[in-house]
Amino acid sequence: MLGEGIAKGLVETARNFFGSYVSKDRLTTVQFPEERLPSIEATRDFPFLVYDGDDWQPGMRCVACQICEKECPPKCIYIEKSKDKKPDAVGKPQFYPAVFNIDVSVCMSCQICVEVCPFEAIKMDTEFELSTDNRFSGLLWDKERLSKPNSYYREIHPTDAAMSDSLLAEEKAKVEAKAKAASEPKGSATISNQPQAAASSTS
Amino acid sequence: MGEAADQFFVNLLHRLVDHAPAGVAPILSSLLSVVAILAVFASLFAVTTILERKGLGRIQNRYGPNRVGPFGFLQPVADGIKSLTKEDIVPHSADRVVHYLAPLVLVFAAFSLYAVLPIGRNMVLADLDAGVLFFFAVSSVMGLTIFMAGWSSRNKYSLLGAMRAIAQMISYEVPLILVSVTVIMAAGSLSTVSIVEKQAGYIGVLPRWYVFTPWGFAGFVLFMIAATAESNRSPFDLPEGESEIVAGYYTEYSGFKFALFFLGEYLGLFAISGLGITLFLGGWAAPLSFLTWIPSYLWFFAKLLAMIALFIWVRGTLPRLRMDQLMNFAWKFMLPMALIDLVTAGVWHFLPQGALRWFVCGALVVVPYVLLSRWLMQGWKLEKRVYRFAE
Numbered sequence: 001m002l003g004e005g006i007a008k009g010l011v012e013t014a015r016n017f018f019g020s021y022v023s024k025d026r027l028t029t030v031q032f033p034e035e036r037l038p039s040i041e042a043t044r045d046f047p048f049l050v051y052d053g054d055d056w057q058p059g060m061r062c063v064a065c066q067i068c069e070k071e072c073p074p075k076c077i078y079i080e081k082s083k084d085k086k087p088d089a090v091g092k093p094q095f096y097p098a099v100f101n102i103d104v105s106v107c108m109s110c111q112i113c114v115e116v117c118p119f120e121a122i123k124m125d126t127e128f129e130l131s132t133d134n135r136f137s138g139l140l141w142d143k144e145r146l147s148k149p150n151s152y153y154r155e156i157h158p159t160d161a162a163m164s165d166s167l168l169a170e171e172k173a174k175v176e177a178k179a180k181a182a183s184e185p186k187g188s189a190t191i192s193n194q195p196q197a198a199a200s201s202t203s
Numbered sequence: 204m205g206e207a208a209d210q211f212f213v214n215l216l217h218r219l220v221d222h223a224p225a226g227v228a229p230i231l232s233s234l235l236s237v238v239a240i241l242a243v244f245a246s247l248f249a250v251t252t253i254l255e256r257k258g259l260g261r262i263q264n265r266y267g268p269n270r271v272g273p274f275g276f277l278q279p280v281a282d283g284i285k286s287l288t289k290e291d292i293v294p295h296s297a298d299r300v301v302h303y304l305a306p307l308v309l310v311f312a313a314f315s316l317y318a319v320l321p322i323g324r325n326m327v328l329a330d331l332d333a334g335v336l337f338f339f340a341v342s343s344v345m346g347l348t349i350f351m352a353g354w355s356s357r358n359k360y361s362l363l364g365a366m367r368a369i370a371q372m373i374s375y376e377v378p379l380i381l382v383s384v385t386v387i388m389a390a391g392s393l394s395t396v397s398i399v400e401k402q403a404g405y406i407g408v409l410p411r412w413y414v415f416t417p418w419g420f421a422g423f424v425l426f427m428i429a430a431t432a433e434s435n436r437s438p439f440d441l442p443e444g445e446s447e448i449v450a451g452y453y454t455e456y457s458g459f460k461f462a463l464f465f466l467g468e469y470l471g472l473f474a475i476s477g478l479g480i481t482l483f484l485g486g487w488a489a490p491l492s493f494l495t496w497i498p499s500y501l502w503f504f505a506k507l508l509a510m511i512a513l514f515i516w517v518r519g520t521l522p523r524l525r526m527d528q529l530m531n532f533a534w535k536f537m538l539p540m541a542l543i544d545l546v547t548a549g550v551w552h553f554l555p556q557g558a559l560r561w562f563v564c565g566a567l568v569v570v571p572y573v574l575l576s577r578w579l580m581q582g583w584k585l586e587k588r589v590y591r592f593a594e
Contacts (some may be wrong), residue, residue: 001573006521009520016261017261017516021261028265028267031266
């Protein structure tokens with residue numbers, strides 16, 4: 001009969017209406033700023049620079065090789081190489097970025113910079129509330145703002161962080177073994193090598 | 204106490220006007236009443252927008268707006284400020300004068316409808332002898348303003364929306380007026396005040412509203428369907444169907460003109476609900492004889508809010524009709540049923556009181572309804588749709 005379906009629909013919506021006051025399960029809305037869903041591990045939003053230890057300047061893993069700058073599809077990374085060198089994460093003396101800027105408004109979160117980085121220095125962050133009231137300096141992030149400790153990386157992406165830590169440890173062991181092998185046979189013969197080896201071991 | 208509270212606003216008006224000089228008194232009296240109507244129904248509009256959004260949210264298992272003020276109840280204030288401060292854009296090739304006038308005339312016409320609605324005992328702005336006729340005459344101006352808006356915008360979507368609105372309004376105006384005629388026949392008057400007074404008595408404790416008769420009940424259902432179509436509300440919101448024609452005749456309106464259209468639309472909805480209450484639900488009369496101590500205007504607004512809740516409920520339930528379904532429904536179902544209802548009201552009037560009258564008139568309403576709906580649903584087979592070209 002005409003009207004039967006309408007009556008059924010009205011009953012259904014009335015049940016929804018009153019049910020939403022009775023059972024909390026019906027309301028699937030997450031009231032965002034107060035309530036948050038736990039972010040899934042694969043979340044990625046914007047790159048950041050990883051540093052080891054507590055101080056961002058000496059611990060910076062980036063060696064300013066500029067591969068990410070060249071690979072970045074929207075060209076949002078700008079790097080200036082330093083004049084001097086400092087030891088990197090595995091202990092080799094390397095250049096470091098004097099300037100490292102990323103434009104938040106241009107970045108498209110493609111993660112290509114992370115894929116190409118051979119030094120495990122740039123990783124994806126999960127931070128997404130990046131709005132600002134200054135559309136120029138507020139969106140162009142410098143290296144200080146981009147730097148975040150390795151402990152933070154372990155927190156947001158535990159699996160990836162463990163993998164990159166083991167890679168770095170392997171690399172470091174290799175470098176140390178090489179340094180040992182280089183210093184042992186002609187340790188006393190070549191004096192010129194001495195200060196460099198000492199410098200690397202103290203770091 | 205009941206009498207004093209019931210006539211509080213009437214006495215207040217008399218006391219305010221008494222001090223004015225004789226020549227000014229009638230004008231002052233009407234002006235004060237107009238201001239009261241403007242204030243009350245405009246604030247009812249604000250309350251309704253937030254209640255509707257929250258109600259629809261709950262129907263869809265959401266919270267609805269709950270950020271501005273306590274439980275989100277200051278949302279209309281925020282919306283008002285927003286629409287006031289927005290840029291008012293008029294299309295370059297639009298007919299500027301008509302484009303400007305359309306929302307103003309709509310709101311003006313919508314407010315004029317309240318002149319003949321008795322919102323309480325002795326509380327009516329103008330007790331016209333042809334009150335119902337005045338109501339329908341003015342409400343047809345609202346259709347005109349919609350066409351003004353659609354035509355002057357110089358936009359295909361606006362024009363399509365306006366054409367749809369006109370087609371829909373003309374189609375549904377016929378059954379709307381025909382079912383109103385049943386009440387006019389029964390009451391023997393076109394005046395809204397005397398129609399309400401006819402229904403204000405009681406049989407025992409039960410009211411003598413027209414909705415509690417077979418023809419009145421059928422008439423009320425038909426009236427509500429036609430009223431939904433007249434006020435362009437879901438499921439009859441084809442003129443502004445946002446998934447089809449952007450926003451219909453609203454498309455080129457922005458800022459405060461858009462807000463005025465919104466206001467006019469809701470005022471039309473309240474007015475036609477008020478007319479439905481006046482014609483079928485006993486106007487300001489209390490539903491049971493021992494509840495008459497509650498002031499009459501409170502009963503009117505309680506009924507009005509119930510009608511608004513019904514409109515929101517229907518909006519949250521039914522999807523939009525297709526144009527051909529809309530027209531078929533109007534001319535193949537609504538019109539015959541309204542005509543049968545008209546005959547039933549006449550039969551009811553001439554039969555003596557008793558069970559026979561109820562039986563005959565009930566059969567006169569139910570049998571045609573069953574037969575008509577059987578005939579309309581013939582050949583309806585709901586099965587899996589086969590697409591010939593899309594796959």
